Every structure is written in structure tokens, then in C-alpha cells.
Amino acid sequence: MTDVTLQDVRKEFDGVVAVKNIDLQIPDGAFVTVVGPSGCGKSTTLRLIAGLEQATEGTIQMGNQEVTGVEPKDRDVSMVFQNYALYPHMTARRNITFGMKSAGDFSDEEIDRQVEEATAVLDIDDLLDRKPGELSGGERQRVALGRALVRDPEVFLMDEPLSNLDAKLRIKMRAELAKLHSEFETTTIYVTHDQTEAMTLGDRVVVMNDGRIQQVDSPQRLYDYPETRFVAEFIGDPAMNMLSVDISRDGTEYEAVGPTFRIPLPEADGLETAAGAQALLGIRPESLSVADSADRSSFPAEVTVTEPLGDSLLLECRTGDQEFKLHAEPRTAVEPGDRVALTVETERLHLFDPQTGEAIYHAAAAQSPEVTSTVDSTI
Amino acid sequence: MSTREVFTDHLQAGVLLLPTMVVSLVFLYYPTVRAVGLSFYRASLAQGDVFVGLDNYRRLATSSEYLQSVLISVLFATCVVVGVMAVALCVSFLIHEITVGKGVYLVAVIWPYALPPAVAGLVFLFIAHPNIGIFTSYIEALGVDVNWFSHGPQAFVVVLIAAVWKQVGYNVIFMTAALGNVPESLTETAELDGVSRTQRLLRVYVPIISPTLVFLVIMNTIYGFFGTFPMVDLMTKGGPAGATNILIYDLYRTAFQFYEFGFASAKSVVLFIAVGLLMYGQFRLSDRYAYYGG
Numbered sequence: 001m002t003d004v005t006l007q008d009v010r011k012e013f014d015g016v017v018a019v020k021n022i023d024l025q026i027p028d029g030a031f032v033t034v035v036g037p038s039g040c041g042k043s044t045t046l047r048l049i050a051g052l053e054q055a056t057e058g059t060i061q062m063g064n065q066e067v068t069g070v071e072p073k074d075r076d077v078s079m080v081f082q083n084y085a086l087y088p089h090m091t092a093r094r095n096i097t098f099g100m101k102s103a104g105d106f107s108d109e110e111i112d113r114q115v116e117e118a119t120a121v122l123d124i125d126d127l128l129d130r131k132p133g134e135l136s137g138g139e140r141q142r143v144a145l146g147r148a149l150v151r152d153p154e155v156f157l158m159d160e161p162l163s164n165l166d167a168k169l170r171i172k173m174r175a176e177l178a179k180l181h182s183e184f185e186t187t188t189i190y191v192t193h194d195q196t197e198a199m200t201l202g203d204r205v206v207v208m209n210d211g212r213i214q215q216v217d218s219p220q221r222l223y224d225y226p227e228t229r230f231v232a233e234f235i236g237d238p239a240m241n242m243l244s245v246d247i248s249r250d251g252t253e254y255e256a257v258g259p260t261f262r263i264p265l266p267e268a269d270g271l272e273t274a275a276g277a278q279a280l281l282g283i284r285p286e287s288l289s290v291a292d293s294a295d296r297s298s299f300p301a302e303v304t305v306t307e308p309l310g311d312s313l314l315l316e317c318r319t320g321d322q323e324f325k326l327h328a329e330p331r332t333a334v335e336p337g338d339r340v341a342l343t344v345e346t347e348r349l350h351l352f353d354p355q356t357g358e359a360i361y362h363a364a365a366a367q368s369p370e371v372t373s374t375v376d377s378t379i
Numbered sequence: 380m381s382t383r384e385v386f387t388d389h390l391q392a393g394v395l396l397l398p399t400m401v402v403s404l405v406f407l408y409y410p411t412v413r414a415v416g417l418s419f420y421r422a423s424l425a426q427g428d429v430f431v432g433l434d435n436y437r438r439l440a441t442s443s444e445y446l447q448s449v450l451i452s453v454l455f456a457t458c459v460v461v462g463v464m465a466v467a468l469c470v471s472f473l474i475h476e477i478t479v480g481k482g483v484y485l486v487a488v489i490w491p492y493a494l495p496p497a498v499a500g501l502v503f504l505f506i507a508h509p510n511i512g513i514f515t516s517y518i519e520a521l522g523v524d525v526n527w528f529s530h531g532p533q534a535f536v537v538v539l540i541a542a543v544w545k546q547v548g549y550n551v552i553f554m555t556a557a558l559g560n561v562p563e564s565l566t567e568t569a570e571l572d573g574v575s576r577t578q579r580l581l582r583v584y585v586p587i588i589s590p591t592l593v594f595l596v597i598m599n600t601i602y603g604f605f606g607t608f609p610m611v612d613l614m615t616k617g618g619p620a621g622a623t624n625i626l627i628y629d630l631y632r633t634a635f636q637f638y639e640f641g642f643a644s645a646k647s648v649v650l651f652i653a654v655g656l657l658m659y660g661q662f663r664l665s666d667r668y669a670y671y672g673g
Contacts, residue, residue, distance in 0.1 A: 052567050073573030085564035089586040098582070099572025151572070 002063040002154040002187060003028040004049060009058035011044050018044040020211035021058065026189060026204075031181045033190045033202030037234070041211040042191045043159055049189060050157050051075050062154060073103070075155075078148035082160040084140045086132040092143045093128040096150055111150070118149040121180065138169045145177075149184070156188040162197065174200060195235055199223070207231050224364060229357035232282050232350060238314065241288075241324035242280045244354070249275040256281045256349070259320035261299030263344055265351075270361035274351055279360065282350035285314070288326035290334065294341040303338045317342070411651075418644035428641070435645035444621065445629070445646070452626040455539065456603030462543040463599050464592070467550030472580050474551070475558040485555065492548030496606070500613035503541040527615075531622030534615045538623050541614065542607045550595050557588035593665035597658055604654050626650050 004026040011019040019041040026032050034042045047053040049060060051072035059068045067075050086095050096115055100106045106114070119125045122142045132140055141161060148156060161177075162170045178201055181188055192198050198205050199219040207214040207222065207230070214234075215227045226232035226240070233239040245256040247265070254265040254275060263281070265271060291298045304323070305316035312327040315334065326342065334340060351361035386392040418435055420428040439445050474484050491499055506514050507527070515525045527533035561584055569579045585592070608627045611617060617624035617632065630650065634643035 050567075050571060052570070072567075072571045077571065079568065079571050081564040081568070083562065083564055085562065085568045087565060087583055087587075089589075099569070099574060102569075102575065102578050102582070103573035105573075147568075 003030075004155060004187065004189070005061040006045070006049070007059045007061070009045075009048060009055045009060060011041070011048060011053060012056045017211055019048065019055075022208075022211075022213045024206065024213060024216065026187060029185045029187055030203050031178075031188045031190065031201060032204045032206060033192060033198040034206040034208060035192055035195055035198035035234075036208035036214075038193060040208040042193075042206075042208045045208070046079075046157050046159055046189060046191045049155070050077055050079050052079075076153050077155045077157055078151050078153040079157040079159065080141075080144050080148050080161040082163050084132070084144040084164075086140055086144055086147075088132050091129050091131055092124065092135065092146075095132070095143055096128075096147045099147065100151060114150040114152065115146075118146045121149070121183065122146050122176075137165050138173060141165065141173060145180070149180075153186065156186050156190075158188065158190040160192050161190075163192070163194070170197075177201060195237065199235070205235075207234060209234070225359070225362050226282075226350065227359050229280060229282070229352040229359075232352065232359070236284060238285050238325045240282045240284050240350070241326075242282055242352070243322050243324060245279055245281045247271070247274045247277060247279055247351070256351070258299075258322065260301075261319060263299070263349070264296075264346055265349060265361070266346055266363045268361060268363055270351065270359075274360050278354055280352040280354050282352055283324070283344060284348060285325045286327045287345040287348040288324075288342050289345075290315075290326075290328045290332055291341040291343040295343070298341040298343045300339055301342050303334050303336055303340060305336055306334060315340075414644045414647050416644075417641055418648050420641040420644075422640035422644075423638055431641070435642050436649075438642065439645055439649060444624075447621055448624050448626050448629045451535075451622070451624055452604060455535070455542075455607070455623075455625050456600060458539050459542050459546070459603035459607065460596060460599040462539065463546045463550055463602075464595060466543060467547045467554055467595075468580075468585075470547065471551050471554035471558055472584070474555055476576075485551070488551045489548035491545050492552075494545070496545065496609035497613060499545045500541065500610040503537075503544065503610070504614050507537050507541075529619050531619050534619055534622050538607070538610055538614055541610045542603070545610070546599060546602055546606075550599070553591050553595055554588065557591040558584060561587050589665075589669040593661070593669045596665075597661055600657060600661065601654065604650070 004024075006022055006024040008021050008023060009019060010017065010021045022041075022045065024045075034045060036042045044053060048055050051067065051070060051074075055068055059066055061067065062075065086092075087098065090098060093115065096118070097111050100111050100114070115128075119128060122145055124139065124142045124146060127135060127139055127143065132143070135143065141164075144161070158177075162173050165173060174197060177190075181201075190197075190201055199222075202219060204216055205219050205222050206216045209230050215222060215231045217225070222231060222235050226235065229242065233242070243256075243258055245258045245263075248255050248257050248262075249271075252267065254267070254271045256263045256265055256279070258281075294300070299319060301317040301319040303315050303317050307314040307316075308330065311330060313330050313332050313334075315326050315328050317324055317326065317340070328334070347363050349361075349363040350359060352358065353360055386395075417428075419430060419432060421431045421434070422428045470488055474481055474488070477484070494502070506512055507525070509515060509525050509528055512525070519525055525533070527537045565583060565587075566579070569583055574583070604625070605627050607625065608631065611623050611625060611628045612631075615623040617628045626646065627650070630643055630646045633639050633646060
């Protein structure tokens with residue numbers, strides 16, 4: 001176990017910048033997930049930590065040691081790949097032990113003991129004599145995990161390890177990964193494009209876009225206090241709605257004013273600077289609901305599409321020329337074309353700068369972040 | 380694969396197959412049958428054919444010159460297969476490993492294969508000529524007296540090197556392609572696990588590309604027995620004292636220098652059966668050892 005620190009790390013491939021000078025601190029024993037859309041540089045970041053790619057600029061430290069330029073094998077990291085990367089001609093046992101035996105750092109007894117331990121945890125004792133071709137996707141991934149485990153590395157690196165599994169298996173393996181981590185407490189860096197995986201697995205979630213780190217936070221804080229419009233829209237499904245509004249001020253009262261609505265904004269940091277300017281009002285689909293009757297904070301909208309999800313009814317609505325989605329109560333009697341009054345949970349509103357995309361205001365910021373979270377904010 | 384009726388009408392299919400069938404019949408099957416038939420005759424241009432039964436084969440079995448040729452051929456083909464594949468595997472691995480200038484190295488390795496065999500033979504003849512060869516003086520500087528025009532074992536080695544040099548390119552094409560198909564993540568896993576380069580080549584790459592290697596063993600065997608004819612012909616003419624008199628060259632001389640067509644046919648039948656059996660054996664072995672996935 002060790003901590004990992006990236007300092008001003010930049011990676012270029014033939015003039016294309018994949019990672020743009022990122023700083024990241026991963027504490028000892030943490031489970032950090034890195035999430036972002038395809039091509040955001042998350043896999044490259046992981047490969048830089050593994051040593052499979054060399055940073056163009058910047059330094060990477062593990063523990064107190066700088067590892068920039070150190071060979072992958074000398075970094076004491078294990079990696080699990082999306083396609084499992086099992087040697088197809090070797091049995092599961094041989095796959096697990098091959099690296100250890102080749103490296104020559106372990107005695108045979110030690111290897112046997114480690115294999116026994118790892119395979120028992122992963123429940124693959126019965127599969128050891130089979131070749132990868134005779135194993136299912138989930139079993140292969142377990143063997144690949146076993147191979148990573150037996151080496152007892154300082155850091156686990158996982159590159160979308162569950163992406164090739166079907167939905168059900170993925171959820172099961174997700175829980176197992178979480179269990180494994182709580183058992184071994186090895187520093188783990190887990191790259192995924194799936195925000196659910198990122199949120200459920202990570203103590204800390206790193207959101208990346210376009211080669212930059214957008215935000216590093218605990219899953220809940222990421223959801224509640226997105227620092228940029230990108231994070232707000234990337235985390236949460238369906239994405240946070242963004243409505244163009246003007247911020248008007250009347251004494252100490254602030255309102256977000258759109259063509260068809262006026263939504264009161266609870267007092268919190270950032271409102272004063274936002275007043276009088278344009279902004280993007282961020283509302284999560286679950287913060288909106290269909291009102292029984294119109295009142296001061298409600299506004300009219302037209303339902304364009306209804307999607308019954310069972311536990312809720314997803315409505316696509318339009319007000320003026322702005323479209324947005326909301327989760328309504330299931331079995332709400334609305335049809336496409338209906339006009340409804342909507343109310344907003346004003347404690348859960350966000351404002352973003354339309355130009356830079358940076359968050360300028362969170363309605364819930366009244367509850368100070370330092371109080372709601374004990375997360376070390378260095379990461 | 381299930382049979383599928385592509386053509387509704389057999390005539391149409393037949394017409395399309397006809398050219399291939401005619402060529403195969405006239406230039407492959409007919410000569411084969413004719414050669415087998417001819418091997419039971421004493422055939423010469425002057426006196427016509429006389430049926431002699433198994434006489435030609437009896438002569439073969441008792442000819443010490445022919446038995447020496449068999450030994451030379453087997454030794455030569457074995458050395459060609461092993462030599463070509465060992466060199467090609469090393470070269471392919473190096474080309475696979477480097478990131479800069481892959482194409483240049485690939486072309487450099489492949490060009491001898493692109494030369495017509497006769498040209499390659501001539502080029503090598505001059506490169507290694509005992510008196511005027513450009514390599515000769517360097518080799519002599521090492522204390523070897525280069526005189527392969529009269530020294531049997533030296534001649535064998537020189538022809539062998541030429542044969543290997545010519546065939547390496549062909550093997551490298553296939554091997555680099557096969558190595559290119561090995562998933563990158565396997566290489567990376569091996570790197571992370573601290574598997575050494577040699578281990579990676581021998582324990583990971585070779586088993587995975589084994590189907591390609593089996594194919595190459597068979598192609599190189601055919602090359603070793605048949606394809607090396609032009610080099611022998613141009614460089615040593617089977618000599619000195621039969622040291623490079625491989626079966627295919629021996630056969631050529633019997634037929635086209637001594638005009639003993641019946642005897643030559645018997646030799647070709649023996650060679651055909653021997654190489655056929657060898658190939659069958661190689662296929663059987665490969666089924667057991669090559670990794671074909673699954």
C-alpha cells in the first residue's frame with residue numbers, strides 16, 4: 001500500500017495532448033475511481049501511473065519515491081484490463097502464477113500460499129485447471145483479478161475491468177470489488193466511463209474531461225456540489241437540466257428569471273456576484289415535480305414525452321424554447337401534450353457561468369461543505 | 380460449413396471451373412500419373428521405353444550415391460527449417476519490439492525474398508566467392524580458409540546460409556503479422572509482471588503464434604527440399620563430391636543431364652512420398668501442440 005501523487009503531469013501523443021497538466025493525490029489505501037467520457041485521458045492517466053506510458057512533463061510519486069521513468073515492473077503495481085489480458089494458452093492457475101514465477105521474487109511455497117488465498121477469496125478454486133477459452137466472462141475477470149491479487153502490489157490499477165460483462169454480472173462483480181478492497185485495503189485506481197460504477201465504488205471520484213481533471217470529491221459531494229457544468233451534467237442520469245436564466249435581485253430576495261418562470265433562489269454564497277447577469281440554472285430531474293395547483297414558485301410547462309420507468313415517470317417537458325427532464329411520481333396521469341404546473345425543490349438549485357461553465361452558486365451551500373463531509377479536501 | 384447452392388445450374392458452375400481444372404489436369408495430375416508410370420520403365424529419348432518393373436527402385440535402394448543424397452537432403456532441409464525459423468523469429472521479435480523505423484527494417488529483411496531465386500543465388504555466389512567475394516576477406520581474417528569450391532562441408536554451409544538468407548524474409552512477413560495480432564494488453568501484463576523479454580517471446584508469443592509457426596515449418600520444409608534447387612545449381616552444382624547434392628538436384632541431373640527419365644521418375648516418386656509423409660507427420664504433431672484458440 002502506498003499513496004500516489006501526480007504533479008503537473010502532461011502526456012502528448014504526436015502533438016495531441018491526452019493529459020493536460022493534471023495534479024492528483026491519491027491517499028494510501030483509497031479506492032479512487034476516474035470517470036469521464038471516451039477520450040478524456042482517464043486511461044492514459046492510469047497507464048502513466050502503471051508506467052506503460054511515459055509522461056511528457058511532470059512527475060509521478062509513489063510513497064516517497066519518484067517513479068517517473070521507472071520501468072513498469074519496478075513500480076510494484078498490478079493492472080486489470082478490460083479484455084482481461086489472460087494468456088489464452090495457459091490454464092487459469094498458470095495465468096495467475098506466470099508473472100510471479102517469471103519475476104523470480106517469490107518462492108514456490110509463497111506462490112502456492114498466495115494462489116490458495118486469492119482463489120479462495122475469488123471463489124475460483126475449481127476453475128484453476130481450465131484455460132480462458134473454457135471460462136465465462138465473469139470467471140475470466142476473476143482469474144485476472146486473482147493474478148493481480150497474488151502479487152500483493154502496492155497499487156491496483158483497473159482499466160474498465162467490468163465493461164465487457166453483462167449488466168447483471170457487472171453489478172455482482174462491482175459489489176465483489178468493493179468487498180475485496182475493504183478486505184485488502186490496497187490503494188486502488190479504477191478507470192471507468194460508467195458513472196454508476198464510479199460513484200458506487202469510489203471513496204473519491206475523479207471526473208475528467210478533455211485531458212483535465214474537472215473535480216475530485218466524494219461521490220455525494222460530486223453530486224450535490226458539482227464545480228463545473230460538465231460535472232453537473234456528467235454525474236446523474238438523466239443529466240442535470242440546464243436552463244438559461246437572468247438573475248434578478250429585489251433587496252435580499254433573488255430570483256432566476258426565464259421567459260416563462262420565476263424561481264426564487266435561497267440565499268447563499270455567489271448570488272451577489274451573479275445578480276444582474278445571465279446564468280445557467282441547473283436543476284436535477286428529481287428536484288422537479290408536478291404540482292397539484294399552481295403557486296408562486298411553480299411554473300407552467302408542456303409535456304412532450306412520457307417514459308414510465310416503473311419506480312418513477314420520466315417526463316420530457318418544454319417551457320418556452322427550453323427543454324428539460326424530470327422524474328414525476330409513478331402513475332401520474334399525464335400524456336404528451338398536457339400542460340402541467342411544476343414546482344422546484346429550491347434547496348437543490350445550482351447556477352453556472354454560461355461562458356466558463358464554472359459553478360457560481362449552490363442553493364444547498366448554506367450547509368457548509370466542511371460540515372457535511374469529512375473528506376480530506378486535498379484530493 | 381454448410382453447402383450452399385450458389386449456381387442454380389451445374390453447367391454454369393462447370394464452365395467457371397473448367398480453366399482451373401484444365402490447368403490442374405494438364406500440368407499437375409497428368410505429369411504426376413505419368414511420372415509414376417514412367418518409374419517402371421527404362422525410358423530414354425533414343426531407344427524408347429522398356430518396361431522394367433521395380434528395377435529402378437531396386438537400383439535406388441542399392442545406390443550409395445543416392446543414399447548419400449538422401450542424407451544430405453534431410454540434413455540440409457532440417458538445417459534450413461531450423462535456421463530460417465530461428466533467425467526469422469529473432470528478427471521478427473526485434474522488429475516487433477522497436478517503435479521507430481519498423482518499415483525500414485522490414486523492407487531490409489524482406490528484399491532477399493523478393494529477388495528471383497536465380498538472382499539471389501548469383502548475388503550470394505559473388506558475395507561469398509572464394510577469390511573475389513566481398514565477405515571472403517573478412518571471414519578469412521577470422522582464420523578460416525575459404526575454399527568452398529573444393530571443400531564439401533564449407534560448400535554445404537555456404538549454400539545453407541544462402542538458402543536461409545533467401546527464405547528469412549518470407550517467414551518474417553508471417554511472423555511479424557502474427558506477432559502484431561497478439562493483444563497489446565498481454566504484452567503489457569507481462570511487462571507489469573516483470574516477465575523478461577526472452578520469457579515473453581518463448582512463453583507468451585511463441586505459443587500464441589504457434590499456428591503460424593506450424594504453417595511456416597511446412598512451407599520451409601517444402602522449400603528446403605525443393606525450393607533450394609536454384610542455389611545449388613548456381614553455386615555448387617551439387618558438389619564438391621556430392622556434398623550439396625540434394626535430392627531435387629540429383630533428380631534434375633538424372634533426368635536432364637543423363638536423360639534417364641525412368642530412373643528420375645522413380646526418384647521423384649520417392650521424394651514425393653517422403654515429403655508427403657513428413658508433412659502428414661508435421662500436421663499430426665501440430666494438432667497436438669499448436670494452440671488454435673479455444
